[in-house]
Structure formats: C-alpha cells, structure tokens
Amino acid sequence: MRLFYLILPFIIFWLIFNVLSIIIGIFYVYRESSIIESFRFVLSDNLFWVSLKNSFFYCIIVIPLQLISFFIAFVIYKLSDKQASFFRMIFYLPVVIPIASIGFVFKVMFNDEGVVNDWLFKFFGLKIPFLSNYYYSMLVAFLLTFWKGLGYYVLIYLSSLYSISKEIIENGVLDGMNFFQKMWYIYLPLVKGTFYFASFLSVLSALKVFAEIFIVTEGGPGTSTYTLMMYIYSRAFYSFDLPTSIAASFILSFIVILVSLFIFKKQLESAKIV
Structure with a gap:
C-alpha cells in the first residue's frame, strides 16, 4: 500500500x-465541428501525408543509432571501472543539456557561414548549404537527435551488458569461442530484448520529434523536415484550427499505439526464445 x-x-x-x-x-x-469532417480534412490534406512521410523516414534513420549505441556500450563495458565511469559521463552529458541550447549551437554551426562550412572550405574547398538544401537539412536534424540521444541509449545497453552473468561468458571462453562467436551466441541474444526496448523508445521519440526540427530548420526548406508534430503545431498555433490539430494528434496517437504493440510483441517473442 x-x-x-x-x-x-x-x-x-x-x-x-x-x-x-x-x-x-x-x-x-x-x-x-464534426469529428468525421475533421478527420476527413486531415486525411485529404497533402501536407499531412508529406509530414507523415518525413516522420516515418526519421524513424527509419534512427535504426543505425541503436547499432552504434550498442557497440559503443560494448567498448565501454570492456573498460576498467574508472575508464567506464569517465566515458559514461562524457556520453551522457549531451542528454542533460537543454535541447534549445543544443539546437541553437547546431543552427550556428551548420549555417552557410558556420564553423562546419569554414572547415570544409579550408580543407576541401567545399561549401554545403546544410540548412537551405532539401536533403541536407534532414541530415542536420538527425545529427542533432543522434548526438543528444546517443548517451541515453548507451546507458540502456550498458545496464543490459552488466546484467549478463560472468559464468555464461566464462563458459563460452572454456568452449573455445572467439570474439565474434561470443558476440553472436552470447551478447547479442541476451541483449535482444533491450534492443527492442531501446528501439521502442527511439521510434516513439522519432515519431514525436519537434523541438530539434523547430529550432534548427522550422520544417524547411520547403517541407523537407516538416514532420507530423510540426503539422499539428502549425495547425493549432499558426492556422488556429484546433479541431484539425486534435484530429491529427489522434492519428499520431493511433500510430504510436500500433508501433508500440508491434515492438512489444517482438520483445515478448525474443524473451520466449531466450
């Protein structure tokens, strides 16, 4: 009680x-207004489908984040306690920095006259319009999400790796397993459930991404980084069309529920196999 x-x-x-x-x-x-009319307007709005496509694309490109996070966590896992503590702090530091501060820094770094373009021009003679190009703008937004969220997922994988019994690893060594065999037959199967859990968190964050996009690109150029949350926000606070914004929010909630159920089902299946 x-x-x-x-x-x-x-x-x-x-x-x-x-x-x-x-x-x-x-x-x-x-x-x-009529609930059906609000949903009908959203589903017939081309901008909604563009924002939905961008949101799903954002979800797809977060998958490498999970793989990179796991391998970084594995390297830290193999270090001594003092070294591991230091690198855990270094990787987790961006997580606690406010997104507004990080977004402003990225916006300054990647603009046409920013530090990144200065380096590219100095060493390679190139200048890339990161924030004004249709394709590069999404890359900058993803890099911001990747850099800020990396430490969070590294700690999740570290907690899973530290929970693996030393006896299992020692038995693998006694059986003559090399590094790749231990990775394939011991580490990866035992962290599979954690992978689904971390994927669940990252996909949900990607579907609901807003601050990174709003601060750095504001959905532009054009609609290249215009995500579903940007659509909901603009309908509510720019167009003052709350019924449409709420209807789009319900659609996003429904998508989140479906994705959650799918990943949760996969996690249960992996737990049964293990």
Missing part, C-alpha cells in the same frame, strides 16, 4: 495531463 502512495502523484499527473486532455480534445472537436 505504501508503494501505491509513492506512485499516486505520478498517476494523478498522468490522468490530468494525458487522459483528461484526450477527453477534452474529443469534446472540443465534437463541439466545434
């Missing part, structure tokens, strides 16, 4: 700002 009282503030907070907001949103859409 004491544990219930400990989590009670969180439950109240969650009910007020999540469940209650959904109920209010449904009533608002119903009062202001």
Whole structure:
C-alpha cells in the first residue's frame, strides 16, 4: 500500500495531463465541428501525408543509432571501472543539456557561414548549404537527435551488458569461442530484448520529434523536415484550427499505439526464445 502512495502523484499527473486532455480534445472537436469532417480534412490534406512521410523516414534513420549505441556500450563495458565511469559521463552529458541550447549551437554551426562550412572550405574547398538544401537539412536534424540521444541509449545497453552473468561468458571462453562467436551466441541474444526496448523508445521519440526540427530548420526548406508534430503545431498555433490539430494528434496517437504493440510483441517473442 505504501508503494501505491509513492506512485499516486505520478498517476494523478498522468490522468490530468494525458487522459483528461484526450477527453477534452474529443469534446472540443465534437463541439466545434464534426469529428468525421475533421478527420476527413486531415486525411485529404497533402501536407499531412508529406509530414507523415518525413516522420516515418526519421524513424527509419534512427535504426543505425541503436547499432552504434550498442557497440559503443560494448567498448565501454570492456573498460576498467574508472575508464567506464569517465566515458559514461562524457556520453551522457549531451542528454542533460537543454535541447534549445543544443539546437541553437547546431543552427550556428551548420549555417552557410558556420564553423562546419569554414572547415570544409579550408580543407576541401567545399561549401554545403546544410540548412537551405532539401536533403541536407534532414541530415542536420538527425545529427542533432543522434548526438543528444546517443548517451541515453548507451546507458540502456550498458545496464543490459552488466546484467549478463560472468559464468555464461566464462563458459563460452572454456568452449573455445572467439570474439565474434561470443558476440553472436552470447551478447547479442541476451541483449535482444533491450534492443527492442531501446528501439521502442527511439521510434516513439522519432515519431514525436519537434523541438530539434523547430529550432534548427522550422520544417524547411520547403517541407523537407516538416514532420507530423510540426503539422499539428502549425495547425493549432499558426492556422488556429484546433479541431484539425486534435484530429491529427489522434492519428499520431493511433500510430504510436500500433508501433508500440508491434515492438512489444517482438520483445515478448525474443524473451520466449531466450
């Protein structure tokens, strides 16, 4: 019963700002316009499909983040305690820095006269329009997400690696396993569940990405980085069309639920196999 009282503030907070907001949103859409009409407008809006495509593309490019995070975590796992503590701090430091500060720094670094272009021109004679090019702008936004979130996923994989029993690894050594065999038959199977969990978190973050895009590119140039959250925000605060914004939010919530169920199912299957 004491544990219930400990989590009670969180439950109240969650009910007020999540469940209650959904109920209010449904009533608002119903009062202001037809719910079906709002969803019909969203689904017929070409800009919505562009934003959805960009959001899914953002989800796809976060997959390498998981692989890189795991291998960095594995390298730290093999270090001594003092060295591992130092590198854990270094990699986790960007996670605690406010996104507004990091976004501003990236915007200054990657503009046409920024530090990155100065280096490229100095060493290679090149200047790349990172923030004004249709394709490079998405790359800059992804680099920001990658750099800020890397340490978080490294710690998740480290916690999984540290939980592996030393006896299992020692048995592998006694059986004559080399490095690649231990990686394939011991480490990867035992962290598979963690991989699905980290993928779940990263995909959800990618679907709901907003601050990185808004600060660095503001959805541009054109609609190259215009994500679903940007669409919801612009409909609500630029066009003042709250019913459409709420309808798009419900669609995003439905997509998040489907993705969550799929990854959760895969995680359960991997747990049964292990």
